[in-house]
Amino acid sequence: MNQSLLIRRPDDWHLHLRDGAMLNAICGYSAHFGRAIIMPNLVPPVVTGEQARSYRSRILAALQKHVTLRPLMTLYLTETTDPADVVQAHRDGVIAAVKLYPAGATTNSASGVRDFNKVRPVFEAMAEAGIPLCVHGEVTDPDIDIFDREAVFIDRVLDPIRRKTPGLRVIMEHITTSDGADYVRSQDNLGATITTHHLVINRNHILVGGIKPHYYCLPVAKRESHRIALRQAATSGDPRFFLGTDSAPHPDHAKESACGCAGCFTAPNTMSILAHVFEEDGALDRLEKFASLNGAAFYGLPANDDTIRLVRRDTPATYPAKVPAGDDEVTVFDPGFPLYWHVEDNA
Template structure:
């Protein structure tokens, strides 16, 4: 028999689904393999209130393909005017599992994000009291900071002071991209974890820039040097429960990627599990894949792991996968890991 992996159906701790026709087109790429996901709130306009989160969840549930069992776990978009009482009520209801901090201007649809963290402190203080996690896009946005240094500078100048001020605040550093951040998470005594994307385990900055600009590898935080990629691989495959899968699957139609000012984001929902099995096999850590993909994040967010399983089988021939996903608004290009994939999800 070919080598086989049986995993609890995974938990995606960082997922963009968008809305409307794009939501309809991409949701099935996640729901066929994943049991649940932390859904990002950076729509236009963003999801900032309990009521908006309820309405967005209803649209997602309605769009789940027939036969799929998928649970969207909602987040709120932190602004300087967010109401602490609304956040607490949303958390108490069980609907909202985290609040997302986007520094203003850091990434796609972040213009409504936080410019002065002090103005959001009443919300963060309440979150620390009630145990509601803060998910962070951890980059500074000052023009004087090199784009490849933004995460490391954020850890030093924003994250560390925040955690010292609010040691009871539970923080997820999302889409970790640097050895600096990996080390910081490892050294933290408690209340800090990091999600890691499949593409940051596979590409470094050469994939974006060497031999011509490759817009479909451009994401934020941007991929870094090879030493950082290797540090991420070591963290992901270590079995350390503070690191878990967050795909940051971020669909943009090709016309928004292949242009003079292309959007940041990698769409990887379709082949995430095959990519991860390849990486963990390379690192001789296949026995740790289930914990990284299915168990660590569910424990962190206080959500029971899935009862159902998903099976991957290693084929001799490479698996087939679509180059693009069709939507009513244009095509979306799927992440290409630049090597053949042999681990096929059995459906």
């Protein structure tokens, strides 16, 4: 017997759409979302309000008939970012947030911040104007183990920033540890996104039986106890936790190389995977909070008026294994289990 679940249209509070041929190839796979926070780590990065405006125009042109998705732009924070430009871009409705990448933390982050004192005027201007800061929460010190970098970032970087600028609203993006979840629960003016793939995989999926490049992401998946902590946070209904897929397409030749790129392309099947996870954890009644309500509330936006329907059928939903992108292909994230929840768009 089919089981049906009607929820407000979900939002994706952390999404990579890339540019050019890749943008045109993959943007439609996020069309079932109402809004998405778009990452600015292009090459070169999106660092000014005018560049964000131009990038938004390219995204809207690529979306074409996929009118449901509304891109919410971000600026890439650098040590030379002009606070006045940030405030004006937000006031004009061009950007919804600013993104902090510690230099070298992830894909295309070389232009990120090394000296956090140099960006303090930007933080102060953002706090006064009510502009959220999206944070990639890892230190990049080579002496810190990659599995400890989120916890160390909280102690060394994030907590001092928030103490010095207490009015700043911060989103810890793609948390991967119980440390991150516990810190978010203990604070005010702090939210966190959780990705689809971090609810499904742990570090064994990447390493056991040979290296699995399409499960490699940054922040890297941690041990099983952390995955369980993330699922508890996501399914709890706590308004501080919400969906940010961090769906990050890379050409297969870049993933399957001697130095493979970090990122999982989860946009096509995210809602089917989430329904599976929440059903497993007896929390289907809280899926709407995580995917559709909590993030909007944290950003001070209304929930979407329209809905999608998730239907559990006896036969699995089918998704492409690969998506053509110009001369390249992108592998779609494989959760490792059949997806019986089908997405029906009610727009």
